Amino acid sequence: MEAPRGQLVFACGASLYAVPAELASEVVNLQALTRVPGAAPHLLGVFAHRGEVLPVIDVATLVGKPVSEVFKRVVLVRVARGVMAFTATKVIGVSQVTGALTRLGETGALAFLHGPARAPAGECAVIDPDGLLEFLSRGR
Numbered sequence: 001m002e003a004p005r006g007q008l009v010f011a012c013g014a015s016l017y018a019v020p021a022e023l024a025s026e027v028v029n030l031q032a033l034t035r036v037p038g039a040a041p042h043l044l045g046v047f048a049h050r051g052e053v054l055p056v057i058d059v060a061t062l063v064g065k066p067v068s069e070v071f072k073r074v075v076l077v078r079v080a081r082g083v084m085a086f087t088a089t090k091v092i093g094v095s096q097v098t099g100a101l102t103r104l105g106e107t108g109a110l111a112f113l114h115g116p117a118r119a120p121a122g123e124c125a126v127i128d129p130d131g132l133l134e135f136l137s138r139g140r
Contacts, residue, residue, distance in 0.1 A: 006020075006021035006022070006094045006095070006096065007019065007020060007021055007094065007095065007096070007097040007117075007119065007124075007126060008020075008021045008024040008075060008091070008093070008094050009091075009092040009093065009094070009095055009097070009119045009121055009124055010027075010075050010086070010088040010090065010091045010092060011088065011089050011090040011091075011092065012058065012059045012060045012067060012086070012087055012088060012089060013060045013065060013067035013069060013089060014065075014067075015059075015060060015065060015124075015125070016092070016119065016121060016122055016123065016124035016125070017059055017086070017113075017124055017125050017126075017127055018097050018117065018119060018124045018125070018126045018127065019075065019077050019086070019126075019127050019129055020129070021094045023077050023078055023079060023129055024075055024076070024077055025076045025077070025078045025083070026076050027073055027074070027075050027076070027088065027091050028049060028073065028074060028076060028085075029072060029073055030047065030056070030071055030072055030073060030074050030085075030087075031047055032047060033045040033046070033047050033056060034046050034047065041058075041061050042057055042058050042059075042061040042062035042109075043055055043056070043057060043058075043136075044056045044057070044058050044071075044087065047085070049076070049085075052083060054076065054083050054084065054085045055084050055085065056071075056074055056085045056086075056087060057084055057085065057086055057087070057136070058071070058086075058087045059086050059087065059127070060087075062109045063104075063109055063110060063113065063125075067087075067089070069089050071087040071088065071089060073087075073088045073089075073091065074086060074087055074088060075088050075091065077127075077129045079129045079130045079133055080130065081130070081133055081134070081137070082133065084129070084133055084136075086127075092119070092121045095119050095120050095121070096119070096120075097117045097118065097119045097124065097126060098117065098118050099115060099116050099117035099118050100115075100116065101114040101115060101117055101126055102114060102115070104125060108135075109132065109135065109136075111131070111135070112127065112128040112131040112132040112135055113125040113126065113127055113128070113132075114126045114127075114128065
């Protein structure tokens with residue numbers, strides 16, 4: 001996988017993640033979150049934003065790195081199938097990301113994270129938002 005020119009780099013706990021900047025529509029403060037009964041642990045709930053109900057995904061929990069911090073912000077990522085919100089403990093900003101960008105795993109969510117990638121803020125995993133949303137939509 002080749003990294004698009006600019007990536008929005010953000011922290012989720014102690015780990016850094018990146019999404020293509022052209023897909024990151026905005027960073028917003030997380031308001032009231034509605035829990036979804038029976039949802040997977042990585043789906044923290046949903047919230048309403050500009051007339052849309054958006055799922056809030058904790059990337060750290062999704063890849064097996066639970067975070068004990070309280071999330072106050074989310075990165076909204078718009079893909080062909082819709083919008084999803086990734087929890088962010090800190091937003092670093094848009095920067096160039098370099099690296100081999102091979103899959104971090106063959107199965108599960110790790111198949112949609114690529115790296116090792118290097119941003120000015122440190123090592124990060126580049127998220128394939130389209131692939132990840134497709135994977136999560138299948139209910140796995």
